[in-house]
Amino acid sequence: MINDLILTDMKTIDVEGGSVLRVLRSNSNEFKGFGEAYFSTVKYKITRGWKCHKKMTLNIVVPMGSIRFVVYDGRNSSSTFWNFQEFILSRSNYNRLTIPPGVWVGFQGVGVEDNILLNIANIPHDDNEVDHVPLEEFDYNWNI
Amino acid sequence: MINDLILTDMKTIDVEGGSVLRVLRSNSNEFKGFGEAYFSTVKYKITRGWKCHKKMTLNIVVPMGSIRFVVYDGRNSSSTFWNFQEFILSRSNYNRLTIPPGVWVGFQGVGVEDNILLNIANIPHDDNEVDHVPLEEFDYNWNI
Numbered sequence: 354m355i356n357d358l359i360l361t362d363m364k365t366i367d368v369e370g371g372s373v374l375r376v377l378r379s380n381s382n383e384f385k386g387f388g389e390a391y392f393s394t395v396k397y398k399i400t401r402g403w404k405c406h407k408k409m410t411l412n413i414v415v416p417m418g419s420i421r422f423v424v425y426d427g428r429n430s431s432s433t434f435w436n437f438q439e440f441i442l443s444r445s446n447y448n449r450l451t452i453p454p455g456v457w458v459g460f461q462g463v464g465v466e467d468n469i470l471l472n473i474a475n476i477p478h479d480d481n482e483v484d485h486v487p488l489e490e491f492d493y494n495w496n497i
Numbered sequence: 498m499i500n501d502l503i504l505t506d507m508k509t510i511d512v513e514g515g516s517v518l519r520v521l522r523s524n525s526n527e528f529k530g531f532g533e534a535y536f537s538t539v540k541y542k543i544t545r546g547w548k549c550h551k552k553m554t555l556n557i558v559v560p561m562g563s564i565r566f567v568v569y570d571g572r573n574s575s576s577t578f579w580n581f582q583e584f585i586l587s588r589s590n591y592n593r594l595t596i597p598p599g600v601w602v603g604f605q606g607v608g609v610e611d612n613i614l615l616n617i618a619n620i621p622h623d624d625n626e627v628d629h630v631p632l633e634e635f636d637y638n639w640n641i
Binding site: 368369370371372373379380384388389390391392394395396399401416417462469471473477 | 512513514515516517518519520521522523524528530531532533534535536537538539540543545560561606611612613615617621
């Protein structure tokens with residue numbers, strides 16, 4: 354596992370005619386403050402990346418569809434520097450992925466219908482604290 | 498409009514192969530702190546209610562499907578005491594509904610597929626700060 358990356362199996366609770374899916378609580382270890390929450394949707398086989406936040410910790414869940422995340426450790430101080438790791442999040446594999454600053458992330462729509470992620474970030478969006486490079490920059494095979 | 502109830506038209510941004518849907522920022526007027534985030538799913542024609550929080554402010558969006566919310570002002574200090582108000586939230590009508598403490602809320606699945614709400618609450622779940630009454634308690638016609 355890439356250092357400081359955390360995958361947490363989240364509780365889902367059946368209720369009448371539906372369910373409740375927990376996302377994050379303020380007393381969780383992975384809660385680093387609240388700056389902003391947003392959804393991203395991504396269509397089947399569409400890949401977006403790479404981005405790397407300098408300050409933001411991301412807490413990501415996928416309540417709908419299925420999304421593949423690939424993270425790449427860009428921190429030269431880290432013992433997992435240069436490592437890739439892959440996760441597929443969905444409602445049926447309902448986990449929360451906590452991504453620390455300094456780690457590159459890309460993602461791809463896996464479900465043929467709607468794929469939606471929610472990110473609860475510890476700081477609001479700020480163009481100055483995020484780096485972007487094209488997908489081709491890191492040698493990873495995204496083919497489904 | 499029921500007092501202190503706030504409906505905010507939220508920005509959605511088209512990106513390559515998908516979109517970004519804003520939910521809440523820490524500098525929004527409607528942000529009252531972060532206690533917990535969770536999803537609730539509700540099937541077509543299923544109605545859940547009523548509940549009333551004593552302390553919690555709810556910030557609700559619907560990123561998938563369509564959900565009907567009915568709120569009932571139970572605060573006898575409010576000039577809109579005894580009033581009902583109805584909202585339908587969905588991705589195509591992408592608004593955030595802010596519900597203050599002291600207001601009863603019920604909701605119903607309107608979409609025939611998956612209907613999902615996200616609530617970002619200012620305090621974590623606490624059974625002691627929420628009241629429940631059966632749907633029949635308030636005279637409202639939920640028929641679709």
